[in-house]
Amino acid sequence: MAIEESMEELHIYEGRQFKAFFGYSPAHTARLLQETGLKTRVLLMTLYFLKSYPREDVAAQLFQASRVHYRSGVRDGLAALVALKDRVVCRNAGL
Numbered sequence: 001m002a003i004e005e006s007m008e009e010l011h012i013y014e015g016r017q018f019k020a021f022f023g024y025s026p027a028h029t030a031r032l033l034q035e036t037g038l039k040t041r042v043l044l045m046t047l048y049f050l051k052s053y054p055r056e057d058v059a060a061q062l063f064q065a066s067r068v069h070y071r072s073g074v075r076d077g078l079a080a081l082v083a084l085k086d087r088v089v090c091r092n093a094g095l
Helices: 001-009 014-023 024-035 039-052 058-061 069-084
Strands: none
Touching: 001 058, 014 024, 014 039, 014 058, 024 039, 039 069, 058 069
């Protein structure tokens, strides 16, 4: 998926609101979508989990998913992000 296509999917949020909710800008999230190959919903569930660590039932309701789907989506998303560790370098690792 091209970054431009990912950005179009994420256009429903203003950049500032998006970052406050998920912890990343729409541009960085679009790049993660491209790098991981995850579905948008799965990546957003994962980023929300990492930022807020919500109760499973609350987060599942927020994403209009069953608890099982939310749990498996976050698990798959975490695995995909971990797989990036050898390819992605964090510029602010020391901060």
